[in-house]
Amino acid sequence: MQYGICNLSVVPLRLESADTSEMVSQVLYGDLFKVLEQRKQWSKIRLAFDKYEGWLDNKQYLELTEEQYNTLKSQPSKLATDLVEFIQDENELLHTITLGATLNGLELLKHKFEGAILNEKLPKSEIISTAFKYLNTPYLWGGKTPFGIDCSGFTQMVYKLNGYKLLRDASQQATQGEALSFIEESEPGDLAFFDNNEGNIIHVGIIMQDNYIIHAHGKVRIDRLDHSGIYNAERKTHTHKLRVIKKVI
Secondary structure, eight states: OEEEEOOSSEEEEESSSSTTSOEEEEEETTOEEEEEEEOSSEEEEEETTTOOEEEEEGGGOEEEOHHHHHHHHTSOOOEEOSSEEEEEOTTSOEEEEETTOBOTTHHHHTOBOOSOEEOSOOOGGGHHHHHGGGTTOBBOTTOEETTEEOHHHHHHHHHHTTTOOOOSSHHHHTTSSEEESOGGGOOTTOEEEEEOTTSOEEEEEEEOGGGEEEEEESEEEEEEEOSSEEEETTTTEEEEEEEEEEEOO
């Protein structure tokens, strides 16, 4: 088994081994992974954080030994908490990193960082304030940064920045936590899931106070939430059909 770490700010994780293939997620600076299959130009990887799999360009990561991987994986996560920051390499060149980048590998990568670091689990009450950091971020399929994010990438990163682990896709996240029977039982920070006409869960958002929800739809936005689903006041219509509410924390 081979191992790796992302040493660049944001790298696309693709469905197939080609630059033109669909981006299914992103690998952020400091993310650890196992290499499941290696080809001349591409590697199929499994991320340590959420076990998500996809193809990564071989030029866009650094190989690790099993010992290095296990050492870093065993440490509590240290995360960048500003929208955009930078690290300095051994040649004193600057490299940007984004909100939620993992900083455990700084010493191994010979990088320096002087910004704010989060290394503790925060109370559930902090979930919404963290979510507001992504407000107005454009929707991007597979995205996980303040420059572009999808609905489940948004919920995963918000929870990650508070010390909690969610799986990557909305349908996967819906398997976590405890189902609630009514919206009235929910509290800020709980997750609401929405399905399509076939009954497949395709969307997720974070419940706020007073029947509002923050979610990624066109951009990270705030809408009304009722028993039918998400109501967009600008378009005067329901945009998503409510399936289930889950309490993960």
